Amino acid sequence: LRMDSYLIQMNGNSDVHVHRNGNSLSLGKVKSRKPRWAVRASEMSKKTFNPIRAIVDTMKVEPNPNKPMISLSLGDPTVFGNLPTDDEVIQAVKEALDSGNYNGYAPSVGYQSCRQVVAAYYSCPEAPLEAQDVILTSGCSQAIELALAVLANPGQNILVPRPGFSLYKTLALSMGIEVKFYNLLPEKSWEIDLKHLESLVDAKTACLIVNNPSNPCGSVFSKSHLQKILAVASRQCVPILADEIYGDMVFAECKYEPIATLSTNVPILSCGGLAKRWLVPGWRMGWILVNDRRDIFGNEIRNGLVSLSQRILGPCTIVQGALEHIIHRTPPEFYHNTLSFLKSNADLCYAALSAVSGLQPVRPSGAMYLMVSEALMCHFQSIAVCSVCAGSCCPAQCLPCLLKM
Numbered sequence: 001l002r003m004d005s006y007l008i009q010m011n012g013n014s015d016v017h018v019h020r021n022g023n024s025l026s027l028g029k030v031k032s033r034k035p036r037w038a039v040r041a042s043e044m045s046k047k048t049f050n051p052i053r054a055i056v057d058t059m060k061v062e063p064n065p066n067k068p069m070i071s072l073s074l075g076d077p078t079v080f081g082n083l084p085t086d087d088e089v090i091q092a093v094k095e096a097l098d099s100g101n102y103n104g105y106a107p108s109v110g111y112q113s114c115r116q117v118v119a120a121y122y123s124c125p126e127a128p129l130e131a132q133d134v135i136l137t138s139g140c141s142q143a144i145e146l147a148l149a150v151l152a153n154p155g156q157n158i159l160v161p162r163p164g165f166s167l168y169k170t171l172a173l174s175m176g177i178e179v180k181f182y183n184l185l186p187e188k189s190w191e192i193d194l195k196h197l198e199s200l201v202d203a204k205t206a207c208l209i210v211n212n213p214s215n216p217c218g219s220v221f222s223k224s225h226l227q228k229i230l231a232v233a234s235r236q237c238v239p240i241l242a243d244e245i246y247g248d249m250v251f252a253e254c255k256y257e258p259i260a261t262l263s264t265n266v267p268i269l270s271c272g273g274l275a276k277r278w279l280v281p282g283w284r285m286g287w288i289l290v291n292d293r294r295d296i297f298g299n300e301i302r303n304g305l306v307s308l309s310q311r312i313l314g315p316c317t318i319v320q321g322a323l324e325h326i327i328h329r330t331p332p333e334f335y336h337n338t339l340s341f342l343k344s345n346a347d348l349c350y351a352a353l354s355a356v357s358g359l360q361p362v363r364p365s366g367a368m369y370l371m372v373s374e375a376l377m378c379h380f381q382s383i384a385v386c387s388v389c390a391g392s393c394c395p396a397q398c399l400p401c402l403l404k405m
């Protein structure tokens with residue numbers, strides 16, 4: 001055992017000498033730290049920007065006093081009171097509340113019985129699901145956040161539709177994930193430009209986001225288009241994050257195909273929830289369905305999702321307590337009536353916008369949106385200009401020309 005003796009000498013309040021076993025070492029002047037307030041918002045907060053919330057939450061418009069205002073900016077079906085949820089849905093939550101059984105903490109991925117209910121509801125022979133394939137979340141937004149967080153590291157990239165739902169970019173940039181936009185084609189009812197999509201894939205591509213039915217396009221992909229998307233994913237070995245929050249919300253003339261039912265090999269995280277189909281976005285109940293028939297995600301991704309779910313307890317227990325009744329007791333007429341209401345509104349908007357010269361609305365097939373083609377979004381960004389402005393695109397698609405017309 002060696003015992004060294006130290007003497008630390010401070011002259012005044014800043015000149016410091018250390019003496020070890022008689023040898024002196026000067027540390028010179030040490031600046032005394034005078035604390036000062038310097039509270040700054042984090043880098044993460046500065047990288048986080050949700051354009052929809054930023055616009056909607058800060059929007060101050062003076063409506064024409066002689067006319068009621070119709071807000072077309074936000075996909076919240078509860079705003080005008082004309083799309084109420086079903087009584088059974090309300091009743092289910094009342095019962096859950098009154099039971100007193102749902103006031104505590106649940107497992108971070110949700111109650112096993114609720115995961116079982118969701119699995120059974122969405123399971124089908126082409127894409128079988130069990131309770132452990134379901135992760136319950138705080139709305140579909142947290143489902144997307146967890147799916148992105150488990151699939152992508154900072155510095156990797158994800159492929160995102162344009163025009164598309166803005167949350168993907170908001171979440172990705174906040175996590176340091178790069179976003180690459182693939183084009184949707186208005187002239188093909190907003191199908192994906194598959195060549196463009198495939199050209200964007202590189203060694204750092206972590207996943208492909210497919211939103212079907214689409215916000216904001218109101219489009220519904222056909223089976224054959226979905227198969228072509230899957231072929232790209234399969235060729236390039238890129239997993240799919242399917243945002244299917246509008247699943248089953250399609251008008252009578254077309255059919256909704258969950259993308260996972262069309263593939264045996266592409267691993268897919270399908271995100272959904274109660275918000276849109278059951279018209280209760282404020283209840284914050286969503287889920288991830290893990291479709292992985294070839295065991296490509298394996299335990300790696302499943303365990304990753306479970307770990308991430310443990311950061312916060314996302315899914316509300318009261319709503320979990322109501323989930324089985326919501327899913328089993330909501331009458332078929334409710335879904336049917338919601339859709340026929342949306343369909344007649346879609347037809348009305350389509351007719352009204354078609355009558356405006358210069359606007360080219362694309363008739364929606366589902367969800368709650370209608371998108372007007374085209375110069376305003378894609379062509380403006382890619383700076384395509386027509387012959388009138390000395391470029392090459394068609395005048396009807398060129399924003400500079402449109403504005404002059």
Ligand SMILES: *Cc1c(COP(=O)(O)O)cnc(C)c1O
Nearest residue numbers: 139140141165215245273275281
């Ligand atoms: C509304 C919406 C979501 C988010 O759903 P929440 O359950 O409210 O979080 C996700 N994706 C799309 C395309 C949406 O329109």
